[in-house]
Amino acid sequence: MKNSRSALLATGALLATVSLAACGSAADGAKASADGAAGAEVELRLPDPGNSGFLALGKKDGTLDKALAAVHAKVAWTGSAGPFAPAAQALSADQLDIAQGSITSAVAALGQKPGFKLFAQTTPDGVGEGILVKNGSPIKSVQDLVGKKVACSQGGTSEYLLLKALEKNGIPAEKVERVYLRADQTAGVFNSGQVDAWATWNTFSTPEIANAGAHFLVNGKEVGSDNYAVWAVRNGFADKYPAVVAAFYRYLHENGLKEKADPAAYLNVVTDSGPTAVTPAEKDVAVAVTREGATADVITEADLVRFGTVAQFFADQKVTKSLVDVKPYVLDVSKLPGGGQ
Structure with a gap:
């Protein structure tokens, strides 16, 4: 009886140990899985911002990656910022995830076979562009x-x-x-x-x-320009990572306001010499233009009306072969997970 009791106790202890070990393994596995998800960073491919602007500063001081880390993402800088036409092609070819351009260049690109949608706008620059x-x-x-x-x-x-x-x-x-x-x-x-x-x-x-x-x-x-600046996102990226798009939008909106308040702090972020540096004479002009500008914001119905005016103008002027309907290519960022301001 004594031996049987000891055997039962030993068996019970063994089962308890195995059970605890199993629970521990499950817990460790769950934690590893959670840590793995957090560590599985999504790469957001963006054109390099160069030497000036809040994205240049965000690249330098790490604040952009910090903002994106909350949604398990980080930036992969690809190429350099420039005209939207080649950027639109790169978006459609899955070589880029987000890029900025103008609504005028976007209308021209949307008249082709676009692989992107517009998710943010900045009101037209009345003083920095012209003839x-x-x-x-x-x-x-x-x-x-x-x-x-x-x-x-x-x-x-x-x-x-x-x-x-x-x-x-x-x-x-x-x-x-x-x-x-x-x-x-x-x-x-x-x-x-x-x-x-x-x-x-x-x-x-x-x-x-x-x-x-x-x-x-x-x-x-x-x-009388309606030439908004717009931000475009690759369709596949927006579909798969909407929270990343929303987080990036919030960064654009908040840091655009900061740059507008203190434009000089966002010039020559990387270097104050060389071909990309803003000269002292350029600084005064750049500061004045930025102060008159706006920050990225959601695309409203009123904005869509003005986008339509641009599209109609390009069609009338034979810049595009036919009238481009912009509305189907707009993403309401305020409805994305964590979206809005």
Whole structure:
């Protein structure tokens, strides 16, 4: 009896030990699984932000990755920021996840076979984009552009600004010669006098105004521009990682407000020398433009109406083959998990 009792106790102890071990293994497994999920970071591929702006600072000080860590994501910087047309192609080809552009370039891209949706907007830049002429140019009004050559990028901000200026002044588009050039290859052509004017945006207008003796013949506000800046996300990424898109949007919105409040703090984030550095003269222009600007925000019905106006204008001007309906390609970020502000 004693031996039987001892055997029973031993068996019970063994079973208890096995049971506890099993529970412990299950708990450890669950913890490992949870830790693995937290450690399985999603890569968000973004164009490199360069030397200025809140994304450049977010890359340098780690605040962007910190914001994304809450949704188990981190940034993989890919290439460099530039015109939206190639970025739209990269989004559709699964080479990029999020990129910024203009609604004008987005409309042109949406007229193809887009693989992206728009999820945020920044109201039009009234003072940083427009039509540049050299100081001392005989061109004093939009009417003076008749018979002249104007550099612009095809199917985006540049062409839109030029066509809007001509329409507002009752000038048929064919009365002005459009010279299609990539924006990053236009400065030399403009400064050498091979074209008479240049329709462009703040990335390129700021150094020309500050350093090269140019000024706006008319700016975006004066031509009645509806040229919003927009953020686009690859469809597959938005479908699979909506919380990451929402977290990125919140970062855009909050840090855009900070940059607007103190623009100078966001210039020359990486270096104050070299080709990417903002010169002292450029700093004053850049600060003034940023202070007049806005931050990224959700896309509202009122914004969609203005997007539609741009699409109709491009269709009327034969920039697009037909009218592009933007609405099906808009993502309501406020309805995403953790979305909104």
